[in-house]
Amino acid sequence: MSVRFISCLSALVLAAVCAAASWAYAAETPDPVADAGAFRDYFTRKFPKVVLEDFVNGPYSMNEDMHRQWEEKEQFPPYEFALEAGKEMFSKPFKNGKSYADCFANGGIGVRQTYPMFDAADGKVITLELALNRCREANGEAPYSYVKDEMAALTAYMAFTSRGKPFDIRIPDDPRALDAYQEGKRYFYTRRGQLNFSCATCHVQSPGERIRAEILAPALGILNAMPIYRSEWSGMGTTSRRFTSCNSQIRGVPLEPQSDEYRNLEYYLSYVSNGLPISGPGARP
């Protein structure tokens, strides 16, 4: 066997190894644009009769009866009291004279569709709920509970000022942002809890189906309506409340609200609903 033959063979083996490695890298490298396209295609193919923008109405988009219920509900929306409270809270200055408007772009009006966003300084995802509490703390006020009424009221008002604006979640050219997105995706599809459910088990595999008395919402557009009034809760709930209660329902111990995992999950789920209008605050059974 000549030296030339051996070196040619080595080169071929090396090329094959490199090609395999680059294929594996491509397969593992997150591609949010492709993900969002595939996500949307999946739901529009599964529910060809549902108008794309209607997915933001969750279970109420799943059939005509439910849609009629939603229309009737919107005549006297149960979230109205929270909206009023949120508006008042938002405009009331802090003790130092500043207000929420000082913490947000455009005075906080019509900006909900840009949250969550990636904060390069922090290297982490910042949700609207987190931004509101950081604003409070920066101005000497105590933070609100992430799952209770005050936070729901504030986010309800901010969502209302953004109604109709399409979700516009950006993933900057920063590997940490892409990691956060990927971690959110991993959380979404990971089975957990004694019932061995992932978020996708209900909201990808079974939307439109009943789970006990409820109709499951599709994952596409599921956060566009947040915060929501839920009859089951007899009150308003934030995205944090939704995530923690989902975890409890599958017999998993919920993580702390606004943990990195939940922030990343919100980032992923919001990104794949880009282009769909904000419809919050919403109402759900």
Add this chain to the structure above:
Amino acid sequence: MALVVASLLLLAGPSCAHADGSEADFKAAYAAAEAAEKEAGTLRNQWTTTESTLASAKKAAAGGNFEQAVALSKEAEALAKASIFQATSEKDAWKALEIR
């Protein structure tokens, strides 16, 4: 002879069962369950049922029912180990559910 051995075993039976229900047995079983649950916690994948079973075990021990407390501790340990298995296997298994 065989009868004597069998009788001795029969007599030893209840005392062995009693040994499984002492306070020391409970402490050992509970510590094992708690360690497994702590590991599930580091994997961010604890189950509510493990937590409630651990609480029930503690309550049974506080009431002096160590036999039940040991049984509940062992159940909690099994639940915690199942949640660890779930978290470990899901490290890659989640990809099978992904919309592509």
